[in-house]
Amino acid sequence: MQNTGTHRTATQNTPRVDTVPGLLAEIADIGTDPLRGGYSRPVFSTAELDLREWFIAHATKRGLDVEIDGVGTIRAWWHTPSRTTTGAVLTGSHLDSVPGGGAFDGPLGIASALVAVDLLRARGFTPDKPLVVAAFPEEEGSRFGIACLGSRLLTGAITPEHALALQDPDGDTFAEVLTRNGFDPRAISADIEGLGAFDSFVELHVEQGRGLIDLDAPVAIGSSILGHGRWRASIRGEGNHAGTTLMRDRHDPMVAAARMIQTIRDLARTTPDARATVGRLQPVPGGTNVIASRVDFWIDVRHPDDTVTLALVESIRSALELLGAEEGCAAQLTEESFSATTRFDTRLRGRLERMLPHAPVLDTGAGHDAGVLASVIPTAMLFVRNPTGISHSPEEHTTDLDAQVGAERLADVLQGLLTE
């Protein structure tokens, strides 16, 4: 552009305003997964630790006060409060990913919150009440098996004893991994009082479906989270040589697992609105020329009506026991986590609808820390359009424009909540 004479220039007094695509570009090389594509950023992996550093650096650069609690949640405070301050507003999301996940599930909420702070300052807005940007650990549960582990611990939805004993795929416990990262496992506890300082929590997240594509809108307000849980099926048979063991002499847990996976799909298909998925399966020992001695697989089950979810799981349990016995195997189903359907706070949602009159209201089938924190803090969500409709995959996407518009709408909402 030609210089046409006098024009505004950025000065040291003009707040820096990052963009969401600009922030995400800074972390585009962290935790890429050459085998699966996309990103693998399990909690406390090198990749996730790098993302934590990145978040802390950005928070510090903005003059926010960073504190890290005993379970590893990072909270960056705009206006440091005392512990008894009330009326604070919480926003944020998570940095960890599923294996081979996309770039947006989690980091979009963190980057948008940082940019929202920039936008509020650029508007000359100074909040009366504290605003906190948080990153919650192990939202995906991809390392220790229980989703939203950090927010579950903070709200008391899981006991420290249960959480500390959880093992990652290498057999390391959550306690050991916490210790290795400088935390004291004996010090972790629920923090109902600390969370009580917040009047509201707003999590912005990439949409994980096609709702906003169909509605041709960039941002939606969340209404509810589908009830969901994870169950682990463990089938024990008899490990043996693949060449020397006759077909009729086998007790093959892989065949039993295969029959179950098909049965689970059939049961879910005949239950309207249910979703049941087996995405993870581990044969033991896992050799090509070895009949497995044990097969573990995990079942993700979701339905808007929690009684239907649990009834479906009971049908799965019965089928598992029956099929296991038919194959001469011993089968067991264990609940690893269950979250009831969450309907977000109606009053808070009404306030968001007034602040964003053009935003549609959508529910979601995906779990979020927002669903867990909703039991303690009035909670709301914003979803940003995903043009592929695909999530938990390298194909998950948001356009640069929608990502930036999402941060602007988040800034609008935070400004409203900090003002009213």
Place this chain on the structure above:
Amino acid sequence: MQNTGTHRTATQNTPRVDTVPGLLAEIADIGTDPLRGGYSRPVFSTAELDLREWFIAHATKRGLDVEIDGVGTIRAWWHTPSRTTTGAVLTGSHLDSVPGGGAFDGPLGIASALVAVDLLRARGFTPDKPLVVAAFPEEEGSRFGIACLGSRLLTGAITPEHALALQDPDGDTFAEVLTRNGFDPRAISADIEGLGAFDSFVELHVEQGRGLIDLDAPVAIGSSILGHGRWRASIRGEGNHAGTTLMRDRHDPMVAAARMIQTIRDLARTTPDARATVGRLQPVPGGTNVIASRVDFWIDVRHPDDTVTLALVESIRSALELLGAEEGCAAQLTEESFSATTRFDTRLRGRLERMLPHAPVLDTGAGHDAGVLASVIPTAMLFVRNPTGISHSPEEHTTDLDAQVGAERLADVLQGLLTE
């Protein structure tokens, strides 16, 4: 025992005679697998490298000349020959294991060969012809996917180009792993001339079935190896979120794989004498809350009649394409290895039957380096009773007594072959 006066004492001139259980006890702690139980000793892992050191130390202590060829085979020579020496006798087995395998599959043959050398010396036997004890690398194919990789390279059954490009589960190629272990990948080649120095190869192996239990005998002579191969099925679907993707919108490769595993079992059951196994399966990305985008699984197929094996594989291929399409997935079947049914050299077997008149003759469903080397060297096998009948599992076993008797029978056979 009370000292009753004069008695023989061991002197430095009396050759040391180790026992097979004694030798195996020395390596009982190497490569134990706390997750799967048993042993995981993939080729060129720390465990397998430790076993190599152990074998070389024992060979050296016995005054054998150790040479290691370009693919990693260790050969320990009693009477170093020139390259043109003919009439040499080869024995040995392998040190690597399947994941979570037993203590005997492989190491029993190595330990028995070392003890056979001791026994021959204790008998005052000095061979006219060289005897070589060998350890072949990657017999199980548990790291690079192709069983008997070392013997296949030596006999030219696989090209160096094909072998060097094979990848382990971490994505490292065989070429990279060779280089890391001090080998020059450009130098690997078939060694038909070197193998031509041998008049016979005898591999002793733990039995991988119940034949010797039923016959109430400790040692058998092998007659043939069942034809067998490995095929990799790869099913590509659409990775997506387990919660937000409706059942009817899915292209789930795990469901297609599950249906196939059941179909493979059904096809094998209806084909007399056939064995087909899926013991290894990898969903990608493998997250609990993620519909897989791809599932790879490996099929081990065996039958005495090679045309039946290949016809069964074609039925599997047709079913895979059909079921894949029904699930909206793209499915592919690739041969990773195939070994025709091997009938061991009749003349050599006749000689063994005369040397061990009480030993029954058994075939085996398991593949061995002996089956590959049989294309170049007259080859025989000895099997030692396994009281569980189970192999490729921590439950694989031989009694101390049977293990020692096996080494004695191996010594008898080697003495005969070196004398006649």
